[in-house]
Amino acid sequence: MKKGLFILIPLLLMGYLIVITLIPRPKPQMVDAGNKILYNQNLESNNRDQESKNQNVSSDHIKQSLNCKSCHACEYPTKEDPCLIECPRQDLALVFNTTKEGPEVVVIDEMSENYSGVVFSHKLHTHMSEMSAGCTDCHHYNTTGPVLKCSKCHENTRSREDVSVPDLKAAYHRQCMKCHVQWSRENGCNTQCHSRKSPDSDVKLQQLIKEVTNKTHPLRPEPTKMRWETNYEKGKIVTFFHDEHVQLFKLKCADCHSNDNCTKCHESKTSKDFGKTIQIKKSEEEHHKSCSSCHNINSCQKCHKESEMMPFNHGRSTGWNLKAYHSKLACTKCHGNTVPIKKLDNNCTSCHKNFTLGQFDHKITGLVLSEGHAEAECNSCHVNNNFAKNPECSSCHDKDKSYPADLPGKRGK
Amino acid sequence: MKNLNRRNFLKTAAAAGLAISALDSKTVKGADKTLSEDRIGMLIDTANCVGCRHCEWACRVAHNLPTNDLDTYSNTEVFKEYRRPDSHSLTVINEFENEKNPLLPIHVKTQCMHCERPACVSACIVGAFTKHPDGTVTWDTDKCIGCRYCMVACQFQIPTFDYDKAIDPQIRKCDLCFDRRKSGKVPACVDICPNEAIIYGKRSDLLKIAKDRIKRKPDVYIKHIYGEYEVGGTSVLYIAGKNFTELKMPPLGTNPAPGISESIQHGVFAYFVPPVTLYALLGLIMWITKRGKVDELKENNDIQEDEKGENS
Amino acid sequence: MNPAPIKHKFITPGVIILIVIALNGLVFLGLRFIYGLGAVTNLDNYTPWGLWIGVDVAAGVALAAGGFTSAALGHVIHREHYKAIVRPALLTAMLGYTFVAFAVFVDIGRFYYIWHPLIMWNGNSALFEVGICVMIYVSVLYIEFLPIVTERFIGKVKFPNLFKFINKPVDRLLRFLDKSLSKTMFIFIIAGVVLSTLHQSSLGTLMVIAGHKMHPLWQTPILPLLFLLSAVAVGFPMIIFESLLASFSFKMKPEIKILSGLGKMAAPLIGVYLAAKIGDLFIRESFKYIVIFDVPSWMFITEIAIMTRAFFMFLSKKTVNSPSRLFIASSLVIAGVLLNRINNFIIAYNPFNNPAMYYPSIGEISVTFGCIALLVIAYRAIVMIFPVISHEQT
Incomplete structure (x- = not known):
């Protein structure tokens, strides 16, 4: 009897172990009774969606010049748990097309229930967005490559698992509403974008498409110089050279105008003066911000002067005259991309690392050195490697030789 | 003796009241569990x-x-x-x-x-409001008496x-x-x-x-x-x-x-102990004073004596 | 000197005025039941409770506290010589609570569901407790009143011709009730006291849940204690008040010995209440709201001033021995407690964003006064039929 028990108990234990290891455990259900109906529906489709998304994006990943951390929150993202952070609107957008590349008119009628489709003049808006953040203003979170459809990320349903990203309907509306509500001071749906569905909706739609086609935004006159009279006592006049900022400093419109919208320039649509451009009243803080966001300003007199400022001139403004070679370069070539622009010393070697014997082909200066001179160290003529000054001959020659009367070689190209 | 008893009664009432008010507002068993x-x-x-x-x-x-x-x-x-x-x-x-x-x-x-x-769920006299496990609070038209x-x-x-x-x-x-x-x-x-x-x-x-x-x-x-x-x-x-x-x-x-009011409510009605205790206490006082009264009644005591007791 | 029905002319000019007031109230009452609460009252979604709850119910319950304080005094601790006032106080309580129940019936939106709390319970609700306690207490009060009915009618049941045959069974029923009640009455008396303590305090708990919507001068976790203490404090003055009023009305000699005895007890009770109230004011540091001098602060000052004045009046011997002074002092206490209930339920309740302060409509006032008038008429009628008031037989 006892023996039997000794055998039976281990056998039962083993059997039990085998059974529990073999039987697949059901995954813990994340759904609560109250919401079961709702969440369950999307659970499956959502998972499928997620997977397909991952596969598509992964091929693009290789081309990205992005930091992993700008998309993933955790150290080791996996396909199952990519731990994506919420879309960093500006950081990720990488579409830069010209206004001509996009479609002219887009009709948005994917979800129309009560309303007929929306006729969206893509061209007109690209014109306007030139004055704003550009393509990325709308096409945010777009990686390199083709412009993605909104529905790629924004699901076309309100009841979904991940509600941190707006659904398609909200995504569309938010794109339009922000500006249009400010502009028209109206939030009714019939007024600008939609009309309620009716038997003749389709006809109207075609008409609208016709109306909108070939519409352009009039070119904006670009100011060259702006001059403000301020009430600052020690210097009433502030001058701003718009052309310099665009041409000389190569700034894009969006670099300064990223937060602008229609109401920045126009009276709201309801006003009679809607066609005219307007003067904006800004607070002192806002006024200063438009300069101080780039310029490191620590004294008022830097901008506020008694008289109008002269345009920027590298020689006058910084004390370092740009000659033939340097004047052709972009600012960033020497100063780098950092804002505010860094002051550089006038030591050539701090930029030109190749100004050494053997490295430097003297020919490009327009002077071919004679054989004897070509073998001399740079600083034997250019004292202290200061190439800005005229070379001196006195270290080798007697006083009979001098530059530029006696050249160490031949002029030539 | 009799004065003592009346004072006792008042004391108990006051003590009961104080006990009610001194209750910790966090002791309430709320709807959290559900x-x-x-x-x-x-x-x-x-x-x-x-x-x-x-x-x-x-x-x-x-x-x-x-x-x-x-x-x-x-x-x-x-x-x-x-x-x-x-x-x-x-x-x-x-x-x-x-x-x-x-x-x-x-x-x-x-x-x-x-x-x-x-x-509202805590307050409703007939429990016409329900807090559902999913968070929703609903109202039942069949129960409501309209007390607002x-x-x-x-x-x-x-x-x-x-x-x-x-x-x-x-x-x-x-x-x-x-x-x-x-x-x-x-x-x-x-x-x-x-x-x-x-x-x-x-x-x-x-x-x-x-x-x-x-x-x-x-x-x-x-x-x-x-x-x-x-x-x-x-x-x-x-x-x-x-x-x-x-x-x-x-x-x-x-x-x-509802924290404070519920703790007061549950304090007063903690398994009906306080009301029943009060009931028993009053019964006891009633019984004791009645026994004393039987003798005193014979002496036909009147208000004057009571006044003495009151003033002492 | 035993209680006996009072023989007096029922209809007097005063009674006629009361009847007019009552009829006026009934008209508005009718409108309320035809067109809804909105037609008659100034209540809205900001102010769901107004005069009817504040005065008819809350103050009504408080002022009917004489019933349980006198029962405690007369029956529980057997102060036999106070028994003379137990019956009038019982009658006031009975009528008062009937009036309260009626006011609740009028005020609740679905009056036909008034029985719901009996079967649908919510133990967390202070209102549920008040409701149940009041329901039971009203029944207890009626049971307590039954011996007076039996006393009046045993051996005197005389239905006219057609109903002659029920005379005997009714008489037998009365005798049975009398017999069984005399043995079990103590149960009901104690129950009455316990129930009163419970719901008088729970009436205070009612407003605790309103939280920030209550003015901090009144919003305190010891509201139930304050309500109980003030109810106890107003009990004896209320008995003094109505006894004197009945004496004036029926032209009888006031029972000054009993009343001054009650008056002496009133002072310490009011004192305890005031001490608790003012102590609470300082513990919660809400006294800073008094010096704002807006409507609530003035109302609070008035409330405290009235009670303090009454307290000092009851302290002096002069007051206690003079019927007219006693009457004034008692009126002050009643006014103080009435004001306290109005303050708690109406003045203190001011929800965030409330665009306009609530004030009662003519309809509400009419119904309230109509009910009070009815109450007085009923009291007058009952004391003339039943042996309630003890007075020198002339």
């Missing part, structure tokens, strides 16, 4: 609301309340005066000035907050009453579209909102979203999720760019409204 981890809620992002008032229309349609055509809701004249939900509208939008951008006024939706520890104590109790002034009906007046408030959700739909206001300014989902998710938005756009939102801790937390959460008091949301502490 709440689901995945309970739902709504996050109202006032920065995304454009005040189209479509939610008002959808809500009325969903609850079979009389309504005009959807187009009439684009009328912004109604914003001129501050509105509250009433017996014909369970949710309303109000407009507030936006100092940061006068062209984009702030719109705030008002409806039941579906408190985690709802005062829920309206007194509600910290957000939400339940409304049909004052113009003599028969079958209703208490009305948002039920987060309890019936719609049964058939797998989202609440009507959430469904129609063009901007998804009302996000519907698990409360825990919504809190995360709200925190993330505040973190990412510190210039748009103030650092306050209204409803995260107010009166012990609510299912409906708000984020906004302006102090909530200025948006006419009551400034509330973190203590659940």
